[in-house]
Amino acid sequence: MTDASPHARKRRNWPSVTGTPEQRASKGLSRLEDITRLISEWVWEADAEGRLTYASERLTEILGIIPMELYGKTFKEFGTFIGQDGEPADPDLTKPHRELKFRMMGRDGAVHLFLLSGLPFYDRDTWNIEGYCGTVEDITDTEREFDDLLRARAAADKANLAKSEFLASMSHELRTPLNAILGFAQLLEYTPNEPLTENQLDAVRQITSGGDHLLELINDVLDLAKVEAGKLHLAIDDIDMRALMDELKPLTLSIAKDRNVAYDCMDTMGYFVRADHIRLKQVLLNLLSNAVKYNRRNGTVRVDFSTAANGMLRVAVNDSGPGIPLEKQSKIFQPFARLGAEETEIQGTGIGLTISKRLVEAMGGRIGFESTYGEGTSFWVEMPLSKRREQTAQEPASKAKGFGVEDVGMSGRVIYIEDNPANVMLMQSILSHIPGVELQVAHTAELGIALIQQDPPNLVLMDINLPGMSGIEALGLLRQDAKTRDLPVVAISAAAMPRDIEKGLAAGFTSYLTKPFDVPEMLEVVKGILDKG
Incomplete structure (x- = not known):
């Protein structure tokens, strides 16, 4: 009787399992060797002492070494294991292990990096370890690509740091002269007791417009850099x-x-x-x-x-x-x-x-x-x-830019620590229009501290980047002295990067104004402090 079922037809196509046990074992071994030639790893076996007894032909393709050259040797004899810290390691190979880093030199002298995985196999009668088997994967190219990526990342980080330092330097160097340009222009435009002619006002407004445009460019470039670096702080x-x-x-x-x-x-x-x-x-x-x-x-x-x-x-x-x-x-x-x-x-x-x-x-x-x-x-x-x-109508939140310096009512003694002559002249010009304010100037932090300790003022205005001692260092000394610990100190600096402002406020400055400062804004800060006495 003929079995015509689908399962019977499939069975006719199965590989033959006839023959002696030796023949079947030989066929199985042949198929296993075919498989080992197809996979990218090289396959190995070792005896109970870890001495190599078999390695697939893939070993020769990768390293140019004939497997028999390694038979009778342990992995530790012909290679070096690498720990997670990159240093040589001595793992216990008698236990199952997975993806141990292993370095070995090929016939041509080139060093290859491998991932070694293995596990023991046991005698079925005694359950004693009979030997070990496993695979070795060549990760040399992968590791090299990873190292290349790390180097590229390090180079990119270095370039980004250089860009940030350049932008900070550019910002500082441009803001310092802009402070004088825009500050004096505002003074000329908004000083009622010394009115300008219409032509002079037009000229001053052109100066202000050009300065504002340059400041806009500086701020735009810095904003773009912050956005690209993902360092922009948003308060939603x-x-x-x-x-x-x-x-x-x-x-x-x-x-x-x-x-x-x-x-x-x-x-x-x-x-x-x-x-x-x-x-x-x-x-x-x-x-x-x-x-x-x-x-x-x-x-x-x-x-x-x-x-x-x-x-x-x-x-x-x-x-x-x-x-x-x-x-x-x-x-x-x-x-x-x-x-x-x-x-x-x-x-x-x-x-x-x-x-x-x-x-x-x-x-x-x-x-x-x-x-x-x-x-x-x-x-x-x-x-x-x-x-x-919205529940109720809101009043417009705008305010006029114009101001009259003479109308700012305040009094007190102010020490201004600044090394740039143009900025010193600007501050003297601004505060000279306010009769109640006495201004003293120090061109270094050391001289400023001496003046402050001799007779503490009501307010200190201080630059950050000073010759010799910096403004941050000077502030630290003032905060350590019980006599000047609570003295209001306002930073006026061209260091306008967010990290500069954060650093200044964290150091203990009462307020932090960036150059070029807006004259009305600066006067508002000064007045707010002096009015508190």
Whole structure:
């Protein structure tokens, strides 16, 4: 009777298991050797003392060594085991082991690195260890690639550190002269008892505008570096969009006035969004200033608000400018791509939109645009909506930039420790207009400490990078002296990187102002301290 079942047909195709036990063992061994030739590792066996009794042909392919040359030797005799610390190790090979690092030299003198794995096998009658078997994987190339990656990472870290040091140095070296340029320009512009002619005022405003633009460039480059390094600190909170747009309105109008551009902002509908207040303001101001700068004369800028199904509030800044050519739109968020604007009189850094995109995405939002060449452009930002809604109308949070130095009522004795003559002259010029304030100047920290200890003032203003003793070191000495421990000391420094400010405040400075400082802001800090007595 013929068995025609599917299982019977399959059995007819099975390998034959007939023959003597010796023949079957020989066939099994042959198949096993075929398998060992196919796998990337080399297979080994050893006796109960760990002496090699078998190694597959893969050993010869990798090292050029004939297996029989190693028979009768232990792994420790022809190679070196490596511990996790990279130093030679002496593992116990009588126990099961997995992926032990093992170094061995080939016929050509090249050193290879392997991962050795093995386990014992036992006599079926006595259950004594009869020997060991396992595999050896060549990881030389993998380890070399890993080392290359580590070296590349170290080189990248070194380059990044060099970039950070360069940016910090650049920032400091540019901020120091800018402090004098912008400070004296503000003094000239806002000193009522010594009024300038209209032509002189225009010239001073050009100085201020140029200085502000240079400061903007410095800050933009530093911002981009921080974002790229992932070191940007964000304080996410509920942001009132009505109050934020009220803050932006006078800034936008002042830019729009120069180009006769009409500005209109629709109602914010009382919405709050989740964002960092300073950074969202920075992004929207960048979009608004771009909409004005790149607009046509007598054009319009309109801000619209709408909610999206994804739980976002969309803020769209629409302009009636020339629009962006289609072939240039793909480069709009690339750093330093001004798309031809560098050939015009319009000032810009070319990285404002790059920074805006990184900031928006870091805050969990989205940014994009639509543009029709010859008609205009609409840049939009989407930020996560907050559950909070506006209850009552908010007063505008803006304040005028103008100030009158003579109107600042305060009195006290101030010591200013600063080595830069221009900055000393600026501070003398500012405080000379305030009759109640007496100013003493020291050009080194050592001289400043001597003046302070001789007769402690009401306030100390101090630079950080001073010749000889630094401002940080001088502050430490003042804080150790019981007579000056509680003396208010304000840092005024061109070291403006976040780590510099954090270091200064952690050292114990009462406040930390960065150069170039805003004169009204500086006077506000000084007045606040002197008024407390």
